[in-house]
Amino acid sequence: MPSNADIVRTACLLIEEYGEMAPMGASIRADHLSDRGDQAGHAVWMRVAQVAEDLLAEDRPPDTAVH
Numbered sequence: 001m002p003s004n005a006d007i008v009r010t011a012c013l014l015i016e017e018y019g020e021m022a023p024m025g026a027s028i029r030a031d032h033l034s035d036r037g038d039q040a041g042h043a044v045w046m047r048v049a050q051v052a053e054d055l056l057a058e059d060r061p062p063d064t065a066v067h
Contacts, residue, residue: 011051
């Protein structure tokens with residue numbers, strides 16, 4: 001299982017590449033992995049999707065930083 005730092009780094013890279021579509025892209029990747037029976041991969045990419053969505057949210061929690 002990737003670390004939280006790996007998840008955040010991946011989400012940031014997706015945001016740099018795809019902007020506001022990053023969470024959707026991560027969700028699509030998760031669905032493809034699920035279709036192949038890779039539930040662990042699905043869970044990781046759903047975490048990436050959630051982090052990307054959180055990073056793109058207008059109202060960020062006070063304890064988060066955007067780099």
